[in-house]
Amino acid sequence: MxxxxxxxxxxxxxxxxxxxxxxxxxxCATVDHKQIGIRxxxxxxVFLLLGGVxxxxxxIQLAQPNLKFLAPEQYDQLFSMHGVTMIFLYALPVLSGxxxxxxxxxxxxxxMAFPRLNALSYWLYLFSGIFLxxxxxxxxxxxxxxxxxxxxxxxxxxxxxxxDIFALGLIFLGISxxxxxxxxxxxxxxxxxxxxxxxxxxxxxxxxxxxSVANLFAVPALSLACFMLWLDRNFGTSFFAVRGGGQPxxxxxxxxxxxxxxxxxxxxxxxxxxxxxxxxFCRRPxxxxxxVALATVTTMVIxxxxxxxxxxxTGLPTMAISFFSAASIIIAVPSAIAVxxxxxxxxxxxxxxKVPFLYFAGFILLFVIGGVSGFMTASAALDWQLxxxxxxxxHLHYVLLGINLFPVLGGLVYWFxxxxxxxxxxRLGRWAFWIMFIGFNLAFFPMxxxxxxxxxxxxxxxxxxxxxxxxxxxxxxxxxxxxxxILLFLYNLVRSLSVGEVAxxxxxxxxxxxxxxxxxxxxxxxxxxxxxxxxxxxxxxRLEDVxxxxxxxxxxxLDHGRETIGTTPLDAEPNVILRMPGDSLLPLCLAVATSVLxxxxxxxxxxxxxxxxxxxxxxxxLWFAPEPLADPEHPRLYA
Amino acid sequence: xxxxxxxxxxxxxxxxxxxxxxxxxxLCLISTEGILFAYLIFSYAYLGVQAxxxxxxxxxxxxxxxxxxxxxxxxxxxxxxxGARRFRSGRDRSTVPVLLLTALMGAVFVIVQWEEWGRxxxxxxxxxxxxxxxxxxxxxxAHVVAGILALLVLAFWGWQQRxxxxxxxxxxxxxxxxxxxxxxxxxxxxxYIVPQQP
Ligand code: HEM
Ligand SMILES: [Cu+2]
Numbered sequence: 001m002x003x004x005x006x007x008x009x010x011x012x013x014x015x016x017x018x019x020x021x022x023x024x025x026x027x028c029a030t031v032d033h034k035q036i037g038i039r040x041x042x043x044x045x046v047f048l049l050l051g052g053v054x055x056x057x058x059x060i061q062l063a064q065p066n067l068k069f070l071a072p073e074q075y076d077q078l079f080s081m082h083g084v085t086m087i088f089l090y091a092l093p094v095l096s097g098x099x100x101x102x103x104x105x106x107x108x109x110x111x112m113a114f115p116r117l118n119a120l121s122y123w124l125y126l127f128s129g130i131f132l133x134x135x136x137x138x139x140x141x142x143x144x145x146x147x148x149x150x151x152x153x154x155x156x157x158x159x160x161x162x163x164d165i166f167a168l169g170l171i172f173l174g175i176s177x178x179x180x181x182x183x184x185x186x187x188x189x190x191x192x193x194x195x196x197x198x199x200x201x202x203x204x205x206x207x208x209x210x211x212s213v214a215n216l217f218a219v220p221a222l223s224l225a226c227f228m229l230w231l232d233r234n235f236g237t238s239f240f241a242v243r244g245g246g247q248p249x250x251x252x253x254x255x256x257x258x259x260x261x262x263x264x265x266x267x268x269x270x271x272x273x274x275x276x277x278x279x280x281f282c283r284r285p286x287x288x289x290x291x292v293a294l295a296t297v298t299t300m301v302i303x304x305x306x307x308x309x310x311x312x313x314t315g316l317p318t319m320a321i322s323f324f325s326a327a328s329i330i331i332a333v334p335s336a337i338a339v340x341x342x343x344x345x346x347x348x349x350x351x352x353x354k355v356p357f358l359y360f361a362g363f364i365l366l367f368v369i370g371g372v373s374g375f376m377t378a379s380a381a382l383d384w385q386l387x388x389x390x391x392x393x394x395h396l397h398y399v400l401l402g403i404n405l406f407p408v409l410g411g412l413v414y415w416f417x418x419x420x421x422x423x424x425x426x427r428l429g430r431w432a433f434w435i436m437f438i439g440f441n442l443a444f445f446p447m448x449x450x451x452x453x454x455x456x457x458x459x460x461x462x463x464x465x466x467x468x469x470x471x472x473x474x475x476x477x478x479x480x481x482x483x484x485x486i487l488l489f490l491y492n493l494v495r496s497l498s499v500g501e502v503a504x505x506x507x508x509x510x511x512x513x514x515x516x517x518x519x520x521x522x523x524x525x526x527x528x529x530x531x532x533x534x535x536x537x538x539x540x541x542r543l544e545d546v547x548x549x550x551x552x553x554x555x556x557x558l559d560h561g562r563e564t565i566g567t568t569p570l571d572a573e574p575n576v577i578l579r580m581p582g583d584s585l586l587p588l589c590l591a592v593a594t595s596v597l598x599x600x601x602x603x604x605x606x607x608x609x610x611x612x613x614x615x616x617x618x619x620x621x622l623w624f625a626p627e628p629l630a631d632p633e634h635p636r637l638y639a
Numbered sequence: 640x641x642x643x644x645x646x647x648x649x650x651x652x653x654x655x656x657x658x659x660x661x662x663x664x665x666l667c668l669i670s671t672e673g674i675l676f677a678y679l680i681f682s683y684a685y686l687g688v689q690a691x692x693x694x695x696x697x698x699x700x701x702x703x704x705x706x707x708x709x710x711x712x713x714x715x716x717x718x719x720x721x722g723a724r725r726f727r728s729g730r731d732r733s734t735v736p737v738l739l740l741t742a743l744m745g746a747v748f749v750i751v752q753w754e755e756w757g758r759x760x761x762x763x764x765x766x767x768x769x770x771x772x773x774x775x776x777x778x779x780x781a782h783v784v785a786g787i788l789a790l791l792v793l794a795f796w797g798w799q800q801r802x803x804x805x806x807x808x809x810x811x812x813x814x815x816x817x818x819x820x821x822x823x824x825x826x827x828x829x830x831y832i833v834p835q836q837p
Contacts, residue, residue, distance in 0.1 A: 006641050113660045182667035190660050216667060220675035224682070228774070237763060237770035239682070245767035247689050250682060257678070528641045557643035565650075566658065576658040577650050621792055626801045626808055 006557055011527055014559055018110065018523035021583055029583035031115035032523065036122050037101025038419065041412075043126055044094035045490070050133075051085035052483055054078045059443075063476040065464040075460035076143040077162070081136060083146030084166070087266070088173055089129045091404050095269040096121075096180055098411060099208040101419065103184070105514035105521060106202050108193025108530045110564040111580050113186040116587050116623070117179055123591030124176035131598060132169040135162060142166035145458060147259065148229075150240040150251045155233040164233060164602055167226040172598045174223040181212035181219075189569040193513070195532035195550070196572045199293075202512055203286065206293045207272025210300045211265035217304070218261040225254035234604075249314060256307035264303040266400065268296055270407035271338060274360045277414045278342055280510045281357040282349025285536060285543070288341040295334035302331045312383045321380045328378035335371055339364060354508075355429035359410025362437050366402025370395060373448065388458070391451025397444045409436075409489060416493065417507045421519045422500030428492040436485030442478025446471045511536035516552050528555035529565050532572075590619040653807075661807045662814075669818045672782070676822050679775050680829050686767045696768050697760065699834035704758075708751045709827050712783075715744035716820045719790075723813055730800055734809065738794035741816065745787045752780055772830065779819075779826050786819045 020030040030036070058078055061070040070078065100118060104111055112118045135141040143162045144153035153163045188209045192201070228239040229251070238244025240251050279286045286292065308316065308324035342364055351357060373395035377383045386392060416424050450468040451457075462468065506515040515538060517525060533548035534540055540549055556565055558577060566576040596612030656662055687694040722737025756776075761769040793812045796802050802809055 006643050010643075114664060117664075178671050182664055182671070185667055186660050186663040189663055216671040217674050220671055221678045224675060224678045228682070228770075231770070231774070235764060237774075238767050239686070239770055239774075244765070244770070245686070245690055245692070246770070247686055247767070249689075250685050253685065254678060254682065528643055552641075554642045555644060563652075566654075566660070574650060576654040577652045578660060579653050617788070624792075624808065626796060626803075626806070 006527055010557065010559055014524040014527060015522055017559065017562055018525075020523070025585075026583060028588050029585050031111070031119045031581065031583055031587070033100050033104050033112050033115065033118055034521065036118050037097050037099075039122055040093050040097030040100055040125070043122075043129070044090050044097060047085050047089040047129060048094070048486075051082050051090055052486065054082040054085065056479060056483055058082065059476040059479045061460060062462075063473050065462055065466070065469045065472075067461060070460060072460045073143070074139075077136065077139070077141040079458065080142045080145050080148075080166075081133075084132060084142060086400070087146050087262075088170065089125075089132070091266040091400065092177065092262075093125055094408050095208065095211070095266070095404075096125075098273065098408075098415070099184060099204070099269060102415065102514055103187060103205065103208070104191070105418075105517065105525055106205060106512055107187070107191060108196060108513050108526065108532060109187070109191040110525050110529070110558075110562070111191075112183055113189075113191050113578075114183045116581050116584050117183045119584075119587035120590055121176045121180035121183065123588055124179065124594060125173065127591055127595040128169055128172035128176060128598075131172055131595065131602075132165060135165045140165070142169075147255055148251075149255075150229065150232075150248045151242070153229065154241055161602060164230060167230040167233070168598050168602055170226050171223045171230075172594070174219045174226075175594065177215050177219050181215040184208055184212040185216070190566050191564060191578065192567050192572045193530050193532050194556075194565065194567055194572055194574045196567075198570055198572075199290070200532060200535045202272070203275035203289070203292055203296070204269060204272035206296050207269040207275075210296050211268045214261045214265050214300050214303070218258045218265070221254045221258035222262075225251055225258070228254075249311070252311050252314065253307070256310045257304075260307040260310065261300065261303045263399070264300055267403040268300065270404050270411070271296070273407045273411040273414075274342060274363060275338070276512065277356055277411060277510075278360045279345050279349070280414075280508050281354055281360070282345050282351045284345065284349040285511070285539075286341060287344040287348065288337070289535065292338050292341045295337040299331060299334040302327060302334070306331060306378075309378055309380075309383070312380045313387045325378060325380040329375060332371060332375055332378075335367075339367060339371075355424070355426055355433060356410040356414040358430070358433045358437075359406050359413070362433070363402060363406040363410065366398055366406060366440070369445075370398030370402050373398060386451065388456055389451040390447045390455045390457055393457050394444050394447035394451060397447070401440060401444070409433075412493065414508065415514075416496065416500075417503030418514060418519050418521070420497055420500070421503055422496055423503050423507060424496040424500060425492050428488065428495075432485050432488040432492060434485075435488060436482055439478050439481030439483075439485055443475050443482050444478070446475050446478075450475075506538065511539035513537055526555075528553075528557050530555045586619055586623050590616055590623070593619055655806065656810060659807050661811055665811045665814050669814065673818070673822065676778070676825065679771075679778060680825065683771045683775055683829060686771055690767065694768065695772070695834055696766065699836065700831055702831055702835075704751055704755045705827060705831050708748055708755075709823065711744055711751075712748045712820050712823055715741045715748070716817050718744065719813060719816055723809060726802075726809070728803075732798055732800065734802065735794050735797045738790050738797060738812075742787045742790040742794070745783050745790070745816075749780060749783055749787070752776065775826060775830065779823055782819045782822065786816050789815060 018032070020026040020032050020035065057070065058075065061067055061075060100112070132142070140161050142148070142165050144158060144166065148163065148166055151157060188205060228237070231237040232239055232241055232246070238246035240246045240248050242248065275286055275292055306324055306328040308320060309328040312321055312325070342360075346361070373391070377386055377392060377395055413424050413429060416422070450471045453466070453468055455462055455466060455468050503519050505518050513530065513532070516530070530537070531551040531554070533550040536543060537550040537552060556574070558564060562580040562582055564578050564580060565574050566578045567574050593612050593615035597609050597616060600606070600609035600612055651658065653659055719737065719741040722740070723734060726734040756773070763769060763773045789812050793802065793808060796808065
């Protein structure tokens with residue numbers, strides 16, 4: 001092997017090859033994973049704000065007993081949209097945003113495995129989000145909760161298009177999720193830099209990988225359930241309708257077979273964010289890398305076997321309940337392993353208390369509280385008392401906000417310099433964190449208490465003699481405080497885009513590959529594809545236990561068009577040059593055709609639905625069309 | 640200034656089979672679609688276990704059409720596989736007749752299935768069994784139709800001489816068609832064979 005310096009014209013050529021075209025065309029046609037990642041992040045944060053406004057509206061209604069701020073029907077729609085928004089349109093997509101942006105940079109690749117699929121999954125996400133929201137201004141939004149139980153949501157009890165929006169909207173969104181997940185799985189298997197064997201991948205990659213495999217297995221359950229519900233409601237089948245021999249509990253089985261794995265899909269990547277970023281602030285590698293990686297996978301595997309703990313109160317046989325109760329409690333073991341790994345990392349490190357560190361430390365505390373209440377709801381005997389009370393609402397917010405939102409915000413501060421080239425302000429950041437943290441606990445801790453005192457969940461008001469008016473007022477105040485913390489955070493973020501201190505490539509002195517490029521990275525990510533020899537390529541000169549050295553300035557220059565290197569799934573030995581597609585309007589066209597199809601199905605315009613479907617097919621055929629036979633198998637030199 | 644490696648050995652560009660990303664992508668698609676069928680069969684079993692009357696309501700469905708149809712579909716996989724292996728080079732139309740024949744066998748399967756639907760005494764909305772029966776077989780039928788479309792498009796590209804031996808497109812089409820057949824075998828066992836009394 002010989003090496004030659006990469007001449008400047010070659011670098012310019014790479015930039016030109018990978019750059020997105022300027023103007024509206026480029027905006028619609030880009031397949032750059034960095035742009036798509038940022039779009040995912042921005043869109044999901046917009047949905048976070050929408051969901052937040054809905055939540056605050058609910059909290060105003062619940063601030064005092066017997067208020068009439070919202071009508072019951074409005075309350076139903078708002079709490080359903082709040083749940084749907086937070087769970088489907090914020091929590092998972094925001095993590096996809098991080099992964100889309102960061103994966104190729106962390107893995108030493110120039111793009112995801114399927115760049116156009118990546119664009120497609122974003123457009124589908126955006127359009128299905130809009131689809132789910134069209135009913136709200138008309139007073140026709142989904143109103144059966146994010147779990148959408150039958151028979152409450154069957155056409156007898158809930159006529160109108162509300163539930164059809166839910167059913168079709170989630171099938172629509174499910175396509176985006178599956179497409180995106182497949183892309184992550186293949187990216188991980190095929191496009192890591194030479195030498196990045198699976199025991200050298202960042203934990204965020206493990207987390208998203210696990211979640212993506214889980215999505216491939218879980219999402220079809222929801223899509224199918226929604227499809228059956230749509231048939232029941234519109235064509236008179238009886239999957240769930242008792243009158244024709246259908247089974248309402250089938251809905252719950254299918255929904256929770258999806259729903260429980262899904263909650264782990266919402267948290268494993270964000271636990272990965274913490275596992276990768278927290279050690280940077282402790283100035284040492286993560287304690288127990290292998291244990292944490294395995295815990296991630298184990299959590300998911302067990303997570304597929306515990307769905308029935310959402311159904312303890314439905315009168316299932318005792319044997320089934322005991323089994324699922326035990327399985328649910330066992331799942332605490334891998335979570336505990338991860339928690340101990342983080343604590344040990346802080347304990348044995350030299351922590352610097354920057355803003356991201358605050359979020360990660362806060363996260364650990366909230367995770368523990370949420371884990372304890374999860375343990376309680378997982379034991380069937382307790383759950384019979386607790387289910388459908390505010391206790392469950394407390395639990396699920398401790399886990400969802402604690403494990404998803406806090407790492408996400410910490411991760412935003414941490415990677416903001418990579419995204420934008422600038423730092424976020426520390427002082428404003430601290431203020432935002434403490435307001436949020438105190439507000440969060442004021443808002444959600446008392447929910448445990450009102451739950452134990454018997455306040456049911458999913459009700460639009462409660463009687464004064466329940467004696468929980470005071471607590472509820474406190475909860476509402478806490479919720480507003482939390483919201484103002486988030487607003488302050490976003491103000492800081494937007495402000496720092498223009499006035500933040502200039503960051504440089506590696507402002508936190510972090511060890512992973514994404515920090516080896518400029519901030520923000522050039523369109524091609526890396527001039528040369530690096531060769532990796534350890535888990536911490538940028539810390540190798542100070543960690544003595546590494547024998548081999550990664551080569552960040554010597555590697556494969558692939559400059560015959562958009563190219564990156566493909567490696568073997570486990571050991572990452574290079575074995576192919578992957579030629580990547582350029583900008584393309586096909587993803588947007590396919591997403592538009594799909595939207596036409598779904599809007600037409602909702603309005604029962606069958607002819608237009610057929611046209612949308614046909615358009616989608618034509619786009620797909622064009623998408624897959626073989627390129628002209630210009631020596632596609634001709635071997636080529638690395639350089 | 641970074642250095643580029645000049646290697647003595649070379650790598651293929653967008654190699655065939657497992658070297659391509661498309662092959663792995665198809666594997667992902669097949670897994671999630673396979674799971675979809677697993678959930679459908681779960682629903683079938685769940686409705687059956689919980690049903691108050693007999694399941695299936697009118698006794699086991701007859702095999703007179705379904706059995707030959709199953710054999711036909713499985714045979715189409717064999718035809719496709721044998722034919723595809725004879726495919727010689729990128730400038731060769733030898734694969735076109737095979738693709739068309741496979742598509743034709745698929746089409747006959749669809750017609751026979753349609754006939755079978757017509758012979759049922761119950762309609763789509765008559766009850767839980769009929770709902771799940773038509774949905775499960777209908778999902779499969781939709782997959783067969785998608786497969787036929789894919790085969791026809793492949794045949795068209797083959798006729799234009801745009802396909803290569805060992806190339807990605809043919810490989811993906813084959814994977815998908817075999818998947819559709821294997822799924823049918825499971826559906827057939829569930830719906831037709833399991834309820835038969837010995
Ligand atoms: C230690 C791990 C966990 C355990 C043992 C656990 C256990 C439970 C149980 C038993 C319930 C049902 C309560 C009821 O009867 O209504 C429940 C509800 C819920 N959990 Fe968890 N959970 C855990 C982690 C999580 C995570 C990580 C999330 C999300 C990020 C989550 C989100 C939810 C949600 C959204 C509900 C509400 C379901 C509904 O609307 O009925 N859980 N959890
Ligand atoms: Cu669960």
